[in-house]
Amino acid sequence: SHIVYLSRYLDISDPLYSTSDKNIINEFIFGLKKVFPSITDEIIKNATLSRALFSQPVIKLGYGLNIPKIKTPVKGLYLASMPQIYPEDRGMNYAVRIGQKAANEILEDL
Incomplete structure (x- = not known):
């Protein structure tokens, strides 16, 4: 498939x-x-x-300094979203990449 x-x-x-x-x-x-x-x-x-x-999100100057981390301050809560693919443009390949990165961080914490 x-x-x-x-x-x-x-x-x-x-x-x-x-x-x-x-x-x-x-x-x-x-x-x-x-x-x-x-x-x-x-x-x-x-x-x-x-x-x-x-x-498409509108990215402001200096955004690269404020990209949210995957692991949030809330225990067990992780974030994998479009704002985190910066500086890349939107794209399915970047969505997959951030998803894999998040999965790896979750696995490390288990």
Whole structure:
């Protein structure tokens, strides 16, 4: 099994923005099948679409000095979130990286 993440960031004036989730998913699957002809409907187990009006945090000057630590002052509470990937831009690869880093810190504390 594989997880495939497809993204498309667009302006709210783009006609695709107001298209139904189902139609967008179908359009993306159609595109995948053009690139990878071996993909069939039977092998697609799930498809989810997420929308967010604002998807990028605005980072202020000096933020690098204030990045939250994974291990919080609250015993047993850990934080792994988008603000911690700085100075990188948002991306699934960075989400995975911070998740792995958090998991390692949790394992060290067990």
